Amino acid sequence: MQIIKDRQLVENTWQFIADEQELPANGDITVTANRWQEHHDLLQAHPGKIGLRIGSTDFADTISGLDELALIELDFPVFTDGRLFSHARLLRSKYGFKGEIRARGQFLADQVFYLSRIGVNAFELESKLIPTALAALDDFSVFYQTTAA
Numbered sequence: 001m002q003i004i005k006d007r008q009l010v011e012n013t014w015q016f017i018a019d020e021q022e023l024p025a026n027g028d029i030t031v032t033a034n035r036w037q038e039h040h041d042l043l044q045a046h047p048g049k050i051g052l053r054i055g056s057t058d059f060a061d062t063i064s065g066l067d068e069l070a071l072i073e074l075d076f077p078v079f080t081d082g083r084l085f086s087h088a089r090l091l092r093s094k095y096g097f098k099g100e101i102r103a104r105g106q107f108l109a110d111q112v113f114y115l116s117r118i119g120v121n122a123f124e125l126e127s128k129l130i131p132t133a134l135a136a137l138d139d140f141s142v143f144y145q146t147t148a149a
Contacts, residue, residue, distance in 0.1 A: 004112075005102075009134075014049075031052065033063050053072075056081050072091060072099065088103075
């Protein structure tokens with residue numbers, strides 16, 4: 001499956017592993033904040049990159065080891081829930097997260113521009129929405145506010 005990353009189409013090499021699933025032998029994986037906290041040592045030994053999937057009710061200030069993660073996925077439950085916009089901004093500006101921040105779930109292609117301004121640099125959406133989302137990254141050329149990215 002293709003995603004948008006840094007304004008380019010790339011293949012998604014990551015796999016989400018739910019709390020009840022066994023870890024694969026290798027590969028790049030994302031896990032929940034709960035699993036990351038409870039099985040930190042085991043996950044550090046995993047042969048592959050580790051990422052974290054957070055939801056609206058997770059908070060970055062309660063998650064240790066952010067600097068060890070290559071990816072943070074923001075899992076939007078509905079497009080009207082804007083709490084993950086705040087999480088993205090805080091991850092970049094307050095916590096200094098340098099890795100990939102990816103939006104996934106129920107967000108609109110029209111929100112891609114605004115997400116990119118607050119630090120999201122990758123987007124996982126339905127393939128039919130990718131051209132609209134790519135075009136949305138160039139919606140505005142003049143800005144009043146600074147960016148977190």
